[in-house]
Amino acid sequence: MRNIFLVIRREYMVRVKKRSFLIMTLLAPLLFVGFYAIVIWVAVGSVDTKTVQVLDESRLFTGKFKDSESMKFIYLESSIDSAKAGFRRSEANALVFIPKDIIKKPKSLRIYSAKNVSMDMKSEIEKVIEKEIEDIKLSEAGITHKILEDSRVNVSSETISLSEEGEKTSSSGAATVIGGICAFLIYMSVFIYGTQVMRGITEEKTSRIVEVIISSVKPFHLMLGKIIGVALVGLTQFVLWILLTASLTSAASAVMSSKMPKDPAQMAQEMQKVQNGMPNQGMPGGNVENPVAEVLGAVNSLNIPLIIGCFLFYYLGGYLLYSALFGAVGAAVDNDADTQQFMLPITLPIIFSFVFAQFVLRDPDGTLAFWTSIIPFTSPIIMMVRIPFGVPAWEIALSMVLLVLGFMGTTWLAARIYRVGILMYGKKVSYKELAKWIFYK
Template identity: 90%
Template sequence: MRNILLVIRREYLVRVKKKSFLIMTLLAPVLFVAFYATVIWVAIESVDTKTVQVLDESGLFSKEFKDTEALKFMYIASSIDSAKTGFKKSDANALVYIPADIIRDPKGVRIYAEKNVSMDLKSQIEKVIEKQIEDIKLSEAGITHKILEDSRVNVSSETISLSEEGEKTSSSGAATVIGGICAFLIYMSVFIYGTQVMRGITEEKTSRIVEVIISSVKPFQLMLGKIIGVALVGLTQFVLWILLSTALTSAASAVLSSKMPDNPAQMAQEMQSIQKGMPAQGMPGGNVENPVAEVLGAVNSLNIPLIVGCFLFYYLGGYLLYSALFGAIGAAVDNDADTQQFMLPITLPIIFSFVFAQLVLRDPDGTLAFWTSIIPFTSPIIMMVRIPFGVPAWEIALSMALLVLGFMGTTWLAARIYRVGILMYGKKVTYKELAKWIFYK
């Protein structure tokens, strides 16, 4: 045990003291926060008000185009030829021509511009015209304007979980996002830190340093110490990323909040109007909830302590299971080029897990979701996708137990290969040769 602790300490300190570790630990949160802060800042600062001239020969749309923060509509009364001539001399960004027979010929609308107009502007103009034509035709059919307004409703459902503890508000959107993020983090960590174990062993074997180390430490102790040491490095980096990202996000939010509109509901309404291509003032439904409060409420509806605890377990379990196999590959080959032939069987289950995760998000309680969250090679990623949606305790316990057994099995298998391969040089290793090493006494 003492030797294992010494190897863990060495692997941890050597990697933590590297400049690359310090740079990536500090730089990754900065780049992450800077990227999103830049996107938000550009979105706030780059809102240029565009002027749109409207020539409405039908006279049906005089009050339908509403001004927004990004768009100003200016009605003109002239012939189309005069309007086009005046448009060229003006600072307007677009000219919308609505013919007199728009009801009979809805495709007669024309949008003139010096350059091509954006899809958002084109869609917004078309939506307004379509809505007004629909209203006119329905009114002609005997349906009053009040009935039309009453018939337009926005349905927003609330999901509630029924459990032994009683009713509890849940959020499918938050569960999907949190589950996807956790799965992605485990997927990336297995690749990044697992390959670090493999390359570290390959480098020591190539430089013949391992011959000196093996004289004092058993091969199994060396392999296990390397695996756990790199795992602690990964956990340290994750914790620092979370702390730094939280601090930087708070600072960026304080800076950007001064540039945000005073009325968050109006901002949300404007954003919604841009997304839907409809003017904000003309949208049905009066109240717009604060999006920040809505997001916080969705996150609070989840069992955060359970998600964090399970994430740490499956992060460690998935890493330990795969890193043992990565370590066996590093011990079996003499250089990085030879690792490629053995990487495919190990990486395929990880890749399949990430692909299956997209399907599991659609049906977190299906047969595929159940079995892939139980099998040790896919459970670290798939189970983290399912947990935010709610998973029975016995399924979580069974999955964790099988993952522990899977780690013990892969560690035993890797140790059998490691003890022979770590001192094997100059020989091209095949799968048949690896099978022999497993059963050597």
């Protein structure tokens, strides 16, 4: 055991002290928070106001186009030829021409501009005209627009879990997002840190350093120490990412909140603008719930301690299972180019797991979901997709036991290959040769 701890310490310290580890640990949260900060800044930042000239020959849309922060409308009283000539001399961004027969020929609308018109501008102009034409036709049929709006109802349901503990509000949306994020993190970590084990072993074998190490450490102890050492590096990086991201997000939120209006009346006015631009959510009086409170409520409806505990277990279990196989491949070959022929059987179950996860999200209690969350090669990803939706305790326990047994099996298999391949040089290895190594005494 002492030798294993020495190898773990060496693998951990060598990788943690690398400049690339420090850069990626610090840079990833900055890039993550910076990306969303830029998106939010662009979304809520100042928008250039576009000037739009409107020539309405039908006289039906006068005053229907309302000025906003993004667009300002100017109504013209002239012929289309004069309007075109004046538009070329003006600094307006677009000229909207509405002909007299717009009701009979709605496709006769014309928008002139010096450059291409943006989709937002085109959509907003068309939306105003469509709504007004719809009101006119409804009025002619004896139906007011208010009657039509009152007849439209958006149904919004609340999901509630019934269990022995009683009723508990649940959120399928939050479960889908959390399950997908956890599965993706495990999927990426298995690839990233598993290949680190493989390349580390290949480099030591190529440089002949391993010959010195093997003289004092058993091959199995060396392989196990490398696997656990890299796993600890991954956990360290994950923890630092979480802490740094949380700190940066809090700082960014504080900065953004300082930019928000402090006057309650002004804040209410801003919220009213947002609500006016949103569809009726089916709430009494058309009120819109607080989205922040809705998100927090959705997250609180999940069993967060269980999700975090299972994530750590399946992250370690999935990594240990696959990294043992990656380590065996690294010991069997002499360079990175030769690893490709042995990588496919290892990576296919990981890729299939990520593909199956898309179907499991649709039916988390189906037959496919059950069996793929039990089989050790797919359970780390699939079970993390299912857990936020609620999984019976016996299924989680069975999956965990089988994953531990799977790790022990792959470790034994990898050790049999590792003990022979680590000192094998200059020979092209085939699957038949690997099978012989497994049964060597």
